[in-house]
Amino acid sequence: MRNGHLVSRASDWIMYSVEAAAIAKVVAEYGPSTKQNAIVGGQTSCKDPEIKAFEQYLPSDVDIVSCHSLHGPNVDTRGQPLVLIKHRASDASFQKVETVLSCLGSKHVYLSAAHHDRITADTQAVTHAAFLSMGKAWHASEEFPWEGARYVGGIENVKINLMLRIYSQKWHVYAGLAILNPEARKQIAQYARSSTELYKLMLEGRADELRRRVYAAKERVFGGAAEGQPPKWADKPLLRDEVLDRFSLGRRPDAPLPNNHLALLAMVDCWSALGTVPYDHMICSTPLFRLWLGVTESLFRSPGRLDEALRIGLEDNTFRSDDLEFVFAARGWAECVSLGHFETWKERFVVTQKFFEPRFPEAIKVGNDMVKAVLDSTRD
The missing domain is CATH 3.40.50.720 (NAD(P)-binding Rossmann-like Domain)
Structure with missing residues (x-):
């Protein structure tokens, strides 16, 4: 016609x-x-x-x-x-x-339409903000994360592959969900706030306060003894490390460098502050969200791994500059969303997209295989 x-x-x-x-x-x-x-x-x-x-x-x-x-x-x-x-x-x-x-x-x-927008804000908008911030931070540092020893391994594979997966899409796919959804604005702002406040606690060496805050958020989001209920992963964890280890864009080093996983700590702190229990929305969750929740759960269900992340955040300065760029990026996206600037969003997105573009074909293939493997491993 x-x-x-x-x-x-x-x-x-x-x-x-x-x-x-x-x-x-x-x-x-x-x-x-x-x-x-x-x-x-x-x-x-x-x-x-x-x-x-x-x-x-x-x-x-x-x-x-x-x-x-x-x-x-x-x-x-x-x-x-x-x-x-x-x-x-x-x-x-x-x-x-x-x-x-x-x-x-x-x-x-x-x-209903309103309930849909609340759930997509809970499961998509703030998740996208985390990956957009990672990509922006790596771009600002002019590094391809898979080429170093810090960003290799199960959790890192998810971060890198899903970041590239998001930046390989059209810019407007994520802009509309973030800027036009009132619930999303609030959540993205809280994620930036959580990232900033946790990073400040690390910089200032306030170990007791950092640990109390992170463990309190863990209890509120995942459940546990303090909440009088078993943790959410008691029956079956969402992801297994051996599944994620198969999908890497780089060669796994003999001794991966330590990582404080600020992006994951901030995610749980954000959910805690907003009163969000991500498991409540699993029936409406995207594959990307299930992967993100799965790696977050993977960090928090291991006391040794979580305590090591907190220790690294307080004591290790090796990648302090990367974390600084991540906080800058999270705050930048939050400000862009709060102002409702589609053109600013587009400019921020496209310039970073071009930086990573040469690796999109390989990353998309690896990412698709990873999503399929994870969905198969978690299917009821």
């Missing part, structure tokens, strides 16, 4: 697959042409602006059934969560959409 108006006029079901920042403009142009009694939905990662656009520009006789696949474009859709939002629709219309989308083999999850 020649244009979107003719598509809207002829179609019984219309799906708007455009970036969240452009959804209002596109619906304003083509929405009024929608066929009478048609069904309309969208695939944006942030539903607040999408639903507002549908309510404002679609005819009142049109049903609204939205959706969102909670995974990236290179992940097998089978068994992955697919959110369905029956915002304004008859049971028959909703059933029709479910029938069409059943070909994906995804696991259907039923939410």
Whole structure:
């Protein structure tokens, strides 16, 4: 057909697959042409602006059934969560959409638009902020992390591969979710605050306060004796180290250099401050989030590994400059989100994307294999 108006006029079901920042403009142009009694939905990662656009520009006789696949474009859709939002629709219309989308083999999850945005903020926005900050920090230090001895091994493999996976995507994929979702703004700001405050405790050598804060966050997020319940990983840890060790872009050294894992410590501190229990959202979690939660859990379920990370943070200055760049990066992303600057986000993202671009083909292949292996190992 020649244009979107003719598509809207002829179609019984219309799906708007455009970036969240452009959804209002596109619906304003083509929405009024929608066929009478048609069904309309969208695939944006942030539903607040999408639903507002549908309510404002679609005819009142049109049903609204939205959706969102909670995974990236290179992940097998089978068994992955697919959110369905029956915002304004008859049971028959909703059933029709479910029938069409059943070909994906995804696991259907039923939410309201508001609940969807809260969960995606919990499981995606702040996770993306962590990886975006890592990439920005490595770029600022002009280093490819897989070429050194510090960033090799199970946890490091996840950090590097998922960072590259995110930066290999279009910039707007993550910008809309972060900037247009009010819940996400709050969480990204807290992650920057947690990163800054933990880093200051390390710099000032306040060992007792650092340990109390990290262990209190561990109890609130993962459970344990102090909370009167077994830890969340008591039945089955999300990840096994031997699975992650298989996927590295660099050669594993005989003696990897120590790491304080500031990004992981800050993540748990952030969840604790916000009262977020990430396990509550596992049914709506993306593969990336499950990997991130899995490596975080891996650090915190080992007292020896966690205590060693705290000791390194306080006593070892070898990579202090890397941590400083990470804190700068986290604060920079948080400020960009708080100001709502899409162009600033784009500029920050693209310049770092170009730095890592030569390694994307290899990283994407390794990352896809890693995601598949981890999903297979954690599948019920």
